[in-house]
Each structure stands twice: as structure tokens, then as C-alpha cells.
Amino acid sequence: MRFRLDDDQLALRAGVRELLGRCFGRERLRAAVDAPGRLDRALWRTLGAAGFFSLRLPEADGGAGGGLPEAVLVFEEAGRALLPGPLVATHLAADAVPGAAHGETVVTAVDGELVEWLDAADTVRGDARDAVPLRSVDPLTPLHRLPESRSPAPDPVAVLLTAAEQLGTAGRVCELAVGYARTREQFGRPIGAFQAVQHLCAELLVRAETARAAVYAAAVTADPADIAAARLLADEAAVRGARDCLQVHGGMGFTWEADVHLHLKRAWVRARRAGGSAWSEERLAAALAD
Amino acid sequence: MDLSYTPQEEEFRARLRAWLATALPGLPAKPPPDDWPARRAYDLGWQRMLYDAGYAGVHWDSSPVLRLIFLEETERAGAPYVGANFVGLLHAGPTIAAEGTAGQRARWLPPILRGEQVWCQGFSEPGAGSDLASLRTRAWRDGDCYVVTGSKIWTSHAEVADWCELLVRTDPDAPRHRGISWLALPMDAEGVTVRPLRTLAGPAEFAEVFLDEVRVPVAHRVGEENDGWRVTQVTLSFERGTAFAGEVVACRRVLAALARAARENGRWDDPVLRRALVRLEAEFRALWRLVQWNVSEAEASGGVPGAGGSVFKLRYSHARQELYDTAADVLGADALDLDRPWVPDRLSALAYTIAAGTSQIQRSIVAERILGLPRGR
């Protein structure tokens, strides 16, 4: 029982963080916000070359032979960086749709009543007839809506990777809140010296760390009930964390210029993915009633 | 990330499990909660059984992983809780082991392990709770003794304790944190008066302790004179670190029983209640993983639990209270009947966000020591 990241995993995390900082840093992020609906194909190919989509394919099939723990670390970084695009759907299509594994093909999937990135995708998995565009709350995730829910029970891997992205948001908004609290001054001292602000930050960390333990463990066990539980914790850590981070930023938090709203809006989009909380709750209820 | 256990660890678990299966059926019935002498005898008897079977030192001798397995398995089997041995096993003992002299270790540790002596914790005072460093109980030197005068409060198990880990002020002129010393006080010394305090849960769990010119040999001081605050930090890191691990297992058992009860009385069909139970299931699964994470970190850093203990303590104490509030929703009107299971636990859970440092204080610790925010006032 050595439930910590091993050296390879630490290196993987550092490598992905460095790559994303280079090819999707703050400037690229804000440029993407200013040009909504455009999926950056060059970035997609870069992600493909870095193994984002082929990560769990066997080495014989050109993959990296990684497992769920590695995938979770990579998607956590994607979440931190607010990386746009149907990442989970493409990742899950790596062994089924030609070109998906290497980022040549953009794959999206019908997910309940919603489809992300329908217009930008090359391939849609599922039945997207009669989909109508909606004005997406998240400027970085174009959405279409279907007349009714048209997907079977979600793939637990989609649930887990969504949780991993939420975890990335939870960790990032904690950092943003703490960084702001250290530097913003009011009443002659940093606001982080005020207990009301300190306690918001402490709860941000506590929620993120609890979710982290749950998500990492679910990646190790791959047990659907563990995954469902982790998803519930990660949704909470991301959504509540982003709101508290916004609160710590005061009026600045309510502006378009601060990134906080982007994290909150993305967290809201992800919270509806892969069965939303209802599926995870009922999956876990079944385990509890066993 | 590895959640599997080594063959040696699994072997320890299997041996312990087998022993528990034979030892537990022979245990006498649990005494009623308000009969302290009987509870003391019961708790010490259990400790003696552990000692004879070779499991007595697991709390502070072995690796954090073995300690975790010990807590997990004893709880899973429904073995007695540490009870009156809490202070001795979980913090006085580890503190003496880490900071005491060879003579002190030889004198105080074996009786704790053998289930012969009960310890209590005399830290809090009427005017020094969250602000522990403002404590005023005075100790001045008279030859080879300290003469101690003052009072302590909320001292759990004081009524039946043999020894008390006592914080006293040995230098009133030094800055607050610098003038404190850590003493071992024999509870039968002349000048010690114990006044039990009833708790909201009914029985007297803790007491007020009055100290009137009590003579304590200087040789009973653990650590240097006026260095007691540092020694105390060691004590507290043990208290918050792994002490609650077994309770998470217990909470998951309660939750499974609640789900069963809800299905029997039809409340499971209420989606609001079912959802509340499921959220708790997710919570306690996550808390168990957090324990495993903290234990792995502790193992990697030489065995001392780190600040992750505060993260865990904060989250766990609230989850435990929510668990028993939800139990009340499952019970319906029976939630007002003290003879029902879970009702007394609902009351005692109210202590968790206060004892061992309130949630407010824990949040400040997380903010300042883990997140590095500027010190508040």
C-alpha cells in the first residue's frame, strides 16, 4: 500500500503540465475564448502526438500502454489548463475510429441530451439527428441539444475521466484563490490574513484533496462504485471550489477578464456529462443496498 | 499509486483476523456507559488481551501501514474501541516514546501497553481552549519538585486515570509559547481534585481537575524545561493524524446498516433520503482513501503524521455529524428515543468539531501552515 505517485507518474504529470503550458498557456486560452467554436486542429494533433488519446492503447497498437491512473493524471492536467475539445470522447474512440488515436480525427459523442463540439467534430458517435445548437454557457464548449436523451448507461471510464478533469479544476481554483489572497491588499494587509478568507481557502483545499484521494483510488481499483463516488466528490470540489474562488476574487471575480468564470462554467458543463450526478448516485445506491 | 498490500502486511492482517475471530467471542459484555470503573476495567482488560497476543504496541511501534491494518481489522471485527486507553496509546505514549528519556520510557510505556494504567490529557483550561498557549496553570521549582497550582478542564477520563499529561507554565515572563513544560502528573498526588462534568450525551465523559500546590518531581518532566510547546506539537500531530482511521470503517458499517433499515421501513424509496445516504457513502469511501493517502505520505516521511491530518480531521468531523443526522431521518420519530441505536452516537458526534481543535482552528492551520497564507489575528 504505497498510495502515492511513483516516479514515472510524477514525471508524466510534470511533462504534461509543461507541454500544456507551452501549447495552451494563458494567451492561447484567452485567444480561444475570443474565437469561440473553433477547434484548434494543430493543437489537437499536438495532443495526439503527445499520447493524449492513445495513452491506454497497447504499445503494439501504437499506444503508450498506460492504465487508468496515467489517464487520470493526464486528464487532471487537461482540466487544470481548461483545455477545450471533446477530449474524453476522442480518447474513448482511440481504438475504434481511425485517426482518433493520433489526433487526426476529432470525435465527439452523444451524451444524454447534449453533444459537445458537434460542428467541429469529424465523427459523431451516437444518434445526433435533430440536434439544435444552444448558446453554450461555457464559451469554450459549443453545445447542441437533442429532443430527448439518447445514450445508454455511461461508460465508467468516461465518468472517471470527467471526474479527473473536475479534479484539475478543483486544484487550479484553489491555487488561484490562494495566490490572489496572498497579494490583494485591503485594510492595509493581504486579504489572506483575514480569517473569513483563510477559511474559504482551507475548504477549497480540503474538498480538492478529498476528491483527489477518491479519484486516484478509483483509477487504481476501476470499480464502478468507486468511480461513481469519486465523480460525486470531484463535481462538488470543482463547482463549489470555483464559486468560492470567485468569491475570494471579489469584484474582479465577476469580470470576464479573470479566468475564474471559465473554470466555473466548464465545471457546470462537465457536471452534466456521462450521466450527471444522477447516474453516479444510483450506481452507488445499488452498491450500498447490496 | 498502489493500493495493494505486501505479502508481509497481508500476513499480519490474516494473523490478526484469525486471532480476533477467536478472542472476541470470549469477551465479557460491554458495561453501561455511565459506569466508569467498569468501563476502565473493560478497556484495560482488552488492552491486556492485545498485549498477551503481541498486538499491544501497534499504535506506536510499527509502520503506519501496519497501524492502519490494525485499526481497520479491529474495527471491522467489532473489537472494543481504545476507550479509556485513548490518551495513553494514541498520544501520551507516542510522545514519551519520542521525547522521553530511557528511564521515562521504561517506567511509563510498559504499563500502558500491558493495560495497567490509564492516562488523561490535561491541556485545556477554563481560560485556555483554542488559545492553548495562554494556559496559566503555574509550576515553580522547589528543590527537585515542581509545585503546581491551577486548574484544567474537559479532561476526558480524569476520573479513572492514573496519570495525566499536564501542560504547565514554568516561566511566566517568557513569550507565551516559550514558558511551557510537559509533565507527567500522578492523579493520586496530594492536592489533585477531580470534579466530573456531565456532557450533553448524558454520562460524565470529562472532568474539571483542580491542582492545589501539587508536588511533581522534576524527573517527571518530558522534554526540556520551557520546551513543552514543541513536545505538545508532537502529541497533537499524533492525535489528529491517524487516530480516527478505524472510525471511518465504523462509519461505513453504520451507513450499510442505515441503508438496510431504510429499505425495511420503506424510506429508501424517498429519493431525497436515498441521495443523502449515497452522498455519505461517497464521502466515507473518499475519507478512507484519504486515510490511505496520509498513511502513505507518513510512511514516506519517517512515520510522523503530517499536516494532512488537519485536512482529514476537518472533513471527517463534519461527515460524522451528517451521518448521524441522516440516521435520524431514517429513524423517523424513533430518533428522539435515547434507547435506539444511533441516537446516543448522534449526540456524541457533536463533540467532533470541537475536541482536538475546533473546525475553525483547523481551517486556520490549513490556511497558514499548508497553504502558506499570511498569519491572521
Ligand SMILES: Cc1cc2nc3c(=O)[nH]c(=O)nc-3n(C[C@H](O)[C@H](O)[C@H](O)COP(=O)(O)OP(=O)(O)OC[C@H]3O[C@@H](n4cnc5c(N)ncnc54)[C@H](O)[C@@H]3O)c2cc1C
Ligand atoms: C468531548 C471533549 C473531550 C475533550 N477532551 C479533552 C481532554 O481530554 N483534554 C484536554 O486538554 N482538552 C479536552 N477537550 C477540550 C478541547 O480541546 C477544547 O474544547 C477545544 O480546543 C476548544 O476550546 P474551548 O472549549 O475553550 O472553546 P473556545 O476556544 O472558547 O472556542 C469557542 C468558539 O470560538 C471559536 N474560536 C476561538 N478562537 C478562535 C479563533 N482564533 N478563530 C476562530 N474561531 C475561534 C471556536 O472555534 C469555538 O467555535 C475536550 C473537548 C471535548 C468537547
